[in-house]
Amino acid sequence: MIKITNHDGTRELQLDRAPVNALNPALTEALTAEITKAEKEARALVISGQPGMFSAGLDVPELLQLDRDGMKSFFRSFFRLLESIARSEIPVAAAITGHSPAGGAVVSLFCDYRVMSRGEFVFGLNETQVGLPVPEVIQYALIRLVGRHRAERQIVSGALVSPSQALDKGMVDALADDPETTVKAAIDWCNSLVALPGFAMLRNRAMLRSDLATRFDALGEQQVEDFVDGWFNTETQAVMQALVAKLKARA
Numbered sequence: 001m002i003k004i005t006n007h008d009g010t011r012e013l014q015l016d017r018a019p020v021n022a023l024n025p026a027l028t029e030a031l032t033a034e035i036t037k038a039e040k041e042a043r044a045l046v047i048s049g050q051p052g053m054f055s056a057g058l059d060v061p062e063l064l065q066l067d068r069d070g071m072k073s074f075f076r077s078f079f080r081l082l083e084s085i086a087r088s089e090i091p092v093a094a095a096i097t098g099h100s101p102a103g104g105a106v107v108s109l110f111c112d113y114r115v116m117s118r119g120e121f122v123f124g125l126n127e128t129q130v131g132l133p134v135p136e137v138i139q140y141a142l143i144r145l146v147g148r149h150r151a152e153r154q155i156v157s158g159a160l161v162s163p164s165q166a167l168d169k170g171m172v173d174a175l176a177d178d179p180e181t182t183v184k185a186a187i188d189w190c191n192s193l194v195a196l197p198g199f200a201m202l203r204n205r206a207m208l209r210s211d212l213a214t215r216f217d218a219l220g221e222q223q224v225e226d227f228v229d230g231w232f233n234t235e236t237q238a239v240m241q242a243l244v245a246k247l248k249a250r251a
Helices: 025-041 068-086 103-109 136-146 148-157 163-169 179-194 198-218 221-231 234-250
Strands: 002-007 010-015 044-048 092-096 098-101 113-117 174-176
Touching: 002 025, 010 025, 010 179, 025 044, 025 068, 044 179, 068 103, 068 136, 068 198, 068 221, 092 103, 092 179, 098 103, 103 136, 113 163, 113 179, 136 148, 136 198, 163 174, 174 179, 179 198, 221 234
Parallel strands: 010 044, 044 092, 092 113, 113 174
Antiparallel strands: 002 010
16 A cells, blocks of 8 residues: 655655555554654655545545444544654655645645645645534644635635645645656655754754644544544535445446
């Protein structure tokens, strides 16, 4: 599910779970493990996707099969993934190689840097449109990037935006012409950091990202319970079941 490539001191973790890199329990746990491993073996990290698809977000069809305990276990795992990025001791760049709605965008928000491919792709937090509240720690990550007013507009409407709109809004840091150059741009950004005096760069980075990392200190079981309550809300379940039916019909 993950292809690993070393580019000198920068390690690339390419999501490779067909067909759309949807985040299920197995991929979430595997990605967390590889991020933790990379901290010990690399100087910087790039998380990338397939050409045209970074990640379609949570694997809703699979997750709808889980009971309440199964969903609590998954969301604990998903929050651990986000925390592993937020607390990473090495720089992490997201090479957004295509579509990145919902959970795909969420993963990128916790990275240090985001570069996205130009094209007919969408990016954003569309949880409202599928009936899901956005957990506070994820809201904070977006607020930190774009400011409270823009984050409110994005989260409440659940609108998906184009790459150029994502850049204009500050949701991504740069655009590249295609998936290949997107990955290269992410690697180049990492290399530009690791070329700096390491002690000062890592110390300054850690201090400036500490607000994001410490948000997970207050992330307790009650927030997991609250999110699972939202997942099993009757309206939410109906919206997601309709979405799955639409995807099956399209397939």
